[in-house]
Amino acid sequence: MKRAAIGIDIGGTNVKLGLVDERGRVLLRDTFRTEHARSRTEMLDKLASHIAVLAAEARTRGLRLSGVGIGAPGPIDVERGYVYFFPNIPGWKDTPLKKILEKRLRLPVFVDNDANAMALGESLFGAGRPSAGSGRAARNIIFLTLGTGVGGGLVIGGKLFHGSTFSAAEIGHMVVDPAGPLCACGNRGCIEAFVGNGYFVREVRSRLQKEKSILRRWVKEGKELTPKLVQEAAKQGDAFSKAQWKRTGERLGTFLAGLANLLNPERIVLGGGIALGGELVLAPVRAALKKKAFPIASRFVKVVPAVLGNDAGLVGAAALALSKRS
């Protein structure tokens, strides 16, 4: 009997659900808007009813459900499946989510931070899979999401590493330049304050005042200045935009060289907005990493883009359940 799991990605805007098979393929999708659950009780009711539909579908298809995996933002006690709070759900505080849902659903429930779930998903079903080159799945992976913030997850020895109080992998908040820009966390010069979307866009805007670029015209025409727009400009040969990606890649690569010296991973997986730059950012990242990490670490590590895209949260959440023996 083939296995499957239900993955749930609770985001600030949408809750995405999916029936995911043991190879990480999404068989069926479902979604509702987070704001439509106006209280904790409503959210729990909605989750339970949507899960019940997917579970029934799994039975119809002859799939054995390994359980339900939930990825959620914010701090979570992973062992107890205890969620301290959801930023966007009123009244949601200190909830034993695993216990409540397991009682209602009679299914094993696993809860983890959303970035951790994505890291596990990429590890098992995405960028961590055996490559043509090595033929072995990567055991040690650093996963970074380069979005508004910089988050991540650590896979160590094939398993998610949570640290002593489940707060490990706050990769965005390591100081890389004590004289750097102020970070949302209150420190100066965290890597997030250099390569997060916000800083990236602010830096582009500030440099645009003085430098020539097609972006000036595009912005005047009303286009929103985003990493994606800077990527498009670079692809059209805009020197300013190409330089911006290069600078960002070098900063990120210097940072990753330090992480490679520390953790000696097989893969570093980059997801999120900045990673959309593709080779524009990957090439300088790889060059800086090669130059600045010890050869024994840099020769071995592959820097690769995330491959699960918009499904990363969903597939990653399902992976929380699929990766448990059952």
Next chain:
Amino acid sequence: MKRAAIGIDIGGTNVKLGLVDERGRVLLRDTFRTEHARSRTEMLDKLASHIAVLAAEARTRGLRLSGVGIGAPGPIDVERGYVYFFPNIPGWKDTPLKKILEKRLRLPVFVDNDANAMALGESLFGAGRPSAGSGRAARNIIFLTLGTGVGGGLVIGGKLFHGSTFSAAEIGHMVVDPAGPLCACGNRGCIEAFVGNGYFVREVRSRLQKEKSILRRWVKEGKELTPKLVQEAAKQGDAFSKAQWKRTGERLGTFLAGLANLLNPERIVLGGGIALGGELVLAPVRAALKKKAFPIASRFVKVVPAVLGNDAGLVGAAALALSKRS
């Protein structure tokens, strides 16, 4: 029958050997000068004969030997016990040390990097032990040696973490300031280039030109400028020296805040020259860590000095054997 192991710490100047019991106490010591082994063959012969003496002593005392643990500098394939080179032993290259010694000794042999061995020793028998406060042994530990260089070891889930090619825990070579001083590794602004002994002494010497301190007199009197001397000056109330320790502690604490955000450990153990500063350096380290790491990580982590001192290498090497089930 009580267990024991033979620990061997191969250093650039001396090879130290010891019979170590299962509680990490050194029962018997032995040593020879590294330079007295003028070739690889001589080193292997010396190791074998010194080990035989300690093994005989273990039998006399009714101890069951778990094996021989060897800590050595430089890169090592830990699984195969394969040593690529020793900086100070002529002709030593690419040696299957484990295989050779196991054949000669008929004892299990474990080889690891010296800083890793020290980290394991502190974890099992030193600063990682259950404290009065928690009653549990620490499972996740970052160990730093602040000497000429900055090295370290990572204990994750109670075990040494080696990374994918056994080069993990090169903690000294993470860039903390891209405009910082040139590091021996070729990069600018590695943490080693800020808090290693060399930089510490250079910085003191340069500042001494312009500032008042008792150190000026001491140096004129012929005393060697070392971290220990700056420590003595600070203890005597020398404001310059106290400020120097504070600055160093703040730098180190900012760095460790990032590591705490990344790895969320229970303990950070500091050994080596700079750590000799005791509370002079620990207090600003702790303050910076508390200020700059996320509360969920900083509330939980304890920054403590290493406790094994000069025996760290020896006890740590023995721990390599004692920590294996046998």
